[in-house]
Amino acid sequence: MKSLSILSHKGGVGKTSIAANIAVHLAKIGQNVCLLDTDFHGPSIITFFKKNPETKWLNDNLLRDEPLENCLEDISPQLEVSGRLYIGFADPSASAIETNIRINEKMSFKMLKNLMKIRKELESPPYEVTYLILDSSPGTTYSTVNAMITTETSLFIVKLSNADLLGTSQMIAGLNKQLKSKSLVLANLIPKSVIQDEAIISQIQSLIENKFTKETQDKYVDFIGWIPIDESLIQTEFLEAIKTLQNQTSSRLIYTLKQPDHPFSTTLVELIPTIFEDNTK
Amino acid sequence: MIVYALYIIDEGGRPLLSQYFQSSDDVPNEVLFGALFTAFKDLAADVTTQKSWEMKTLGIERLFYHTKSFGPFNVVIVTNTQKGPENLLQTIGLRFMKEHREEILQDFLVDFRLFDPFKEIIQEMFQAETLVDESGKLSPTKRFSVGGIFDLPPDLQTTALALITLEEGTLEDISKECGENQVQTTKSLNSLQKMGFIGRKEKEGKQLFFYSA
Numbered sequence: 432m433k434s435l436s437i438l439s440h441k442g443g444v445g446k447t448s449i450a451a452n453i454a455v456h457l458a459k460i461g462q463n464v465c466l467l468d469t470d471f472h473g474p475s476i477i478t479f480f481k482k483n484p485e486t487k488w489l490n491d492n493l494l495r496d497e498p499l500e501n502c503l504e505d506i507s508p509q510l511e512v513s514g515r516l517y518i519g520f521a522d523p524s525a526s527a528i529e530t531n532i533r534i535n536e537k538m539s540f541k542m543l544k545n546l547m548k549i550r551k552e553l554e555s556p557p558y559e560v561t562y563l564i565l566d567s568s569p570g571t572t573y574s575t576v577n578a579m580i581t582t583e584t585s586l587f588i589v590k591l592s593n594a595d596l597l598g599t600s601q602m603i604a605g606l607n608k609q610l611k612s613k614s615l616v617l618a619n620l621i622p623k624s625v626i627q628d629e630a631i632i633s634q635i636q637s638l639i640e641n642k643f644t645k646e647t648q649d650k651y652v653d654f655i656g657w658i659p660i661d662e663s664l665i666q667t668e669f670l671e672a673i674k675t676l677q678n679q680t681s682s683r684l685i686y687t688l689k690q691p692d693h694p695f696s697t698t699l700v701e702l703i704p705t706i707f708e709d710n711t712k
Numbered sequence: 713m714i715v716y717a718l719y720i721i722d723e724g725g726r727p728l729l730s731q732y733f734q735s736s737d738d739v740p741n742e743v744l745f746g747a748l749f750t751a752f753k754d755l756a757a758d759v760t761t762q763k764s765w766e767m768k769t770l771g772i773e774r775l776f777y778h779t780k781s782f783g784p785f786n787v788v789i790v791t792n793t794q795k796g797p798e799n800l801l802q803t804i805g806l807r808f809m810k811e812h813r814e815e816i817l818q819d820f821l822v823d824f825r826l827f828d829p830f831k832e833i834i835q836e837m838f839q840a841e842t843l844v845d846e847s848g849k850l851s852p853t854k855r856f857s858v859g860g861i862f863d864l865p866p867d868l869q870t871t872a873l874a875l876i877t878l879e880e881g882t883l884e885d886i887s888k889e890c891g892e893n894q895v896q897t898t899k900s901l902n903s904l905q906k907m908g909f910i911g912r913k914e915k916e917g918k919q920l921f922f923y924s925a
Contacts, residue, residue, distance in 0.1 A: 536857045536858070536859065537774070537857075539858045540856060540858055540925050541925075543861070543876070544876050544877075544925070547876055551877055573858050576858050576859075576861075576862050577858060580858075580862075580869070580873065609862055609863070
């Protein structure tokens with residue numbers, strides 16, 4: 432099983448969107464995937480998928496030992512994809528978030544122990560998962576460390592702003608030297624017009640790579656590419672938010688499923704084999 | 713449940729017998745322990761409504777001291793869980809009472825070496841219940857935690873995580889879980905044991921490694 436944690440220094444960089452789109456694409460091409468929302472401070476995987484009210488939360492497994500089968504939902508029939516997509520939703524209720532604020536050393540270790548058990552269980556029937564993806568909290572919290580410990584690759588999503596670049600490079604330098612997982616960096620929300628110019632791209636890429644290599648002193652931190660943003664993507668997100676404000680049913684768009692030809696989808700799909708170091712297309 | 717130590721303390725706070733199943737680096741001064749523990753217990757009896765013969769538990773920094781009174785002496789078992797080993801306390805107390813009541817009651821200056829054979833009885837009881845570290849290297853203050861795993865050198869993290877996934881396991885189980893050869897795993901297990909993170913016990917003829925969290 433290949434495993435990936437998706438992390439960021441700051442919130443709002445598109446971490447969850449990238450996690451959901453990678454997971455759905457892999458299920459679409461016939462892989463068995465498990466996507467776990469381990470961002471317990473700000474759960475948002477639930478904004479992309481419809482959860483059956485009877486399915487328990489991932490919090491129930493990690494903190495209260497609820498059996499995994501009761502906490503995972505097979506979303507594949509809903510999406511009509513050929514592989515299986517199991518999702519463990521984090522509880523977005525105020526009480527669950529409050530519990531999370533009070534998590535102590537003993538509870539965070541219990542969560543790590545249960546995450547390790549989930550990982551093991553997912554490899555066997557009935558799941559036989561080939562890709563495990565953890566969407567983690569922004570910043571450096573116990574859940575960031577738990578996610579990095581549990582997975583073999585960590586993908587850091589950055590936005591090209593000074594605060595995020597500096598923070599992310601410091602975050603990787605602090606975590607990467609101690610943890611054995613491989614670290615990758617992906618820049619998101621890049622204006623489409625900018626990355627159409629090969630010369631500019633090459634120049635900025637080199638600057639970013641220098642920045643991360645200098646901070647981390649580690650050749651295993653790789654900058655893997657850019658994900659563009661365009662007017663249509665901003666507008667779609669905006670319209671979904673308005674629907675929510677109007678109390679209408681709303682679900683965020685999964686581009687790799689609904690708009691596979693959109694630049695967001697094509698760029699991300701191109702990067703998936705690099706992320707997992709395999710030939711999955 | 714992991715048992716770290718057992719004390720039998722007389723009414724005046726004198727430790728009649730103490731036995732440790734942990735790293736010797738963390739063993740407290742037993743005379744001081746006996747006196748302080750008796751003072752705490754007496755204070756608890758004054759301020760609570762608990763009956764004197766009921767098991768009492770005192771938790772200090774994730775170590776739990778479970779005690780039961782048998783008249784002239786108290787048995788104290790130190791564990792990592794709040795739920796106490798009530799049956800063991802009862803069995804050990806009654807057995808000690810049966811074998812040594814006369815000496816304790818009649819002779820204040822009893823030679824404590826007289827109780828040494830009782831240590832073997834305790835050892836056998838705990839080993840049968842697989843509650844103790846037979847290597848004597850487990851440290852009650854060294855617990856696996858997210859921060860603790862983070863601080864470990866990366867090569868030891870793999871072994872620690874494999875053991876955490878399995879909860880307990882033989883060398884073969886752990887090395888299979890790590891995806892390493894047994895020589896590498898043995899090296900890491902020895903390092904983790906020296907650091908006080910893991911213990912070893914025998915179960916159904918197999919040597920099992922376990923940890924405390």
